[in-house]
Amino acid sequence: MFRNVSVSIFVIVLFVSASELRAQRILPFPTHESFAASAEAQRYVAAAMELAQSDLIEEANSYCSATGPRRPALNREADGGAPLEDYQLEPIKVFENLYYVGFNDVGAWVIPTSDGIILMDTLNSTAEARDVLVPGIEKIGLDPAQIKHIIIGHGHNDHVGGAAYLQETYGAQVHITEADWDLSFSSETADRPRPIKDRVVTDGQELTLGDTTLTLVLTPGHTDGTLAVLAPVNHLGRTHTIFIFSGTWMTSQESRLVFEHVFDDFGRPMGAESAISGHPGILVNKIEYWDQLGREYPTGPHPLLLGKERFDRYMSIMLECGSARLAAMEDSPDRMTRP
Numbered sequence: 001m002f003r004n005v006s007v008s009i010f011v012i013v014l015f016v017s018a019s020e021l022r023a024q025r026i027l028p029f030p031t032h033e034s035f036a037a038s039a040e041a042q043r044y045v046a047a048a049m050e051l052a053q054s055d056l057i058e059e060a061n062s063y064c065s066a067t068g069p070r071r072p073a074l075n076r077e078a079d080g081g082a083p084l085e086d087y088q089l090e091p092i093k094v095f096e097n098l099y100y101v102g103f104n105d106v107g108a109w110v111i112p113t114s115d116g117i118i119l120m121d122t123l124n125s126t127a128e129a130r131d132v133l134v135p136g137i138e139k140i141g142l143d144p145a146q147i148k149h150i151i152i153g154h155g156h157n158d159h160v161g162g163a164a165y166l167q168e169t170y171g172a173q174v175h176i177t178e179a180d181w182d183l184s185f186s187s188e189t190a191d192r193p194r195p196i197k198d199r200v201v202t203d204g205q206e207l208t209l210g211d212t213t214l215t216l217v218l219t220p221g222h223t224d225g226t227l228a229v230l231a232p233v234n235h236l237g238r239t240h241t242i243f244i245f246s247g248t249w250m251t252s253q254e255s256r257l258v259f260e261h262v263f264d265d266f267g268r269p270m271g272a273e274s275a276i277s278g279h280p281g282i283l284v285n286k287i288e289y290w291d292q293l294g295r296e297y298p299t300g301p302h303p304l305l306l307g308k309e310r311f312d313r314y315m316s317i318m319l320e321c322g323s324a325r326l327a328a329m330e331d332s333p334d335r336m337t338r339p
């Protein structure tokens with residue numbers, strides 16, 4: 001009897017700590033041990049590896065881990081290594097109509113259109129927007145005064161930090177989801193003022209500027225209001241659709257279902273061929289491809305375009321691996337780690 005009582009207390013303590021984690025917005029993940037030990041999780045891993053065939057093995061291995069793909073800097077620190085040095089990169093022409101401006105660890109996306117610029121994300125602060133992003137846009141040969149729209153992938157500092165400065169300086173409209181408007185407001189500092197609330201992004205909303213239409217979808221998980229963009233990108237006379245993600249963590253069954261909806265109702269019907277992240281090294285934009293693109297724009301097949309069939313399997317792999325992590329957490333709720 002005493003044993004039962006102590007077990008119940010133990011379970012209550014665990015329950016409280018899991019909800020506290022959520023309250024503190026610390027995302028729970030299974031430990032490496034509980035991920036490996038969960039038979040249910042490993043069934044999903046096996047399904048992902050089957051989808052990977054021989055050409056997506058590395059991607060499936062990266063996804064089907066306790067935390068899923070993480071920024072190289074976080075991986076190094078988790079392995080006990082020294083923090084990765086953060087340095088500024090020269091602007092990278094990723095596609096003919098998509099540029100990356102920023103640092104090795106985080107950047108902003110510049111999308112030139114026939115009627116001005118759409119920007120996604122704004123680096124960490126007013127100072128970085130002014131001293132890194134704006135000069136980077138000029139270096140590409142574009143005029144920062146032409147920034148018309150700013151999409152914020154999610155409300156963390158490294159994405160929203162420079163938004164207010166760019167909004168005020170160039171009169172650009174800022175687009176954030178309802179949930180993350182509030183999140184971005186909570187981290188206001190002198191060098192990171194709040195943007196004025198312009199546009200609330202809803203799921204499936206289109207944003208057209210000149211000849212370019214982006215599709216915005218909601219992908220809650222990393223934050224409640226994380227969004228992704230489906231963007232038409234041009235390469236050697238052809239237009240392809242890719243995802244620009246701002247977070248792909250499926251932290252609950254609900255968020256996994258949302259990703260399934262995004263893939264089934266947008267990614268697959270639109271023939272998406274790639275997924276890239278503003279933190280290089282996480283998705284299809286591996287560091288080696290980033291270095292390659294930084295040296296020279298490809299004159300043949302593009303390293304970031306997987307093609308429709310392969311990317312169709314890539315999306316399914318993401319879902320299987322998301323299910324695997326959730327199964328491991330449900331199997332041993334006491335054994336969780338933070339990202």
Ligand SMILES: [Zn+2]
Binds near residue numbers: 154156222
């Ligand atoms: Zn974040």
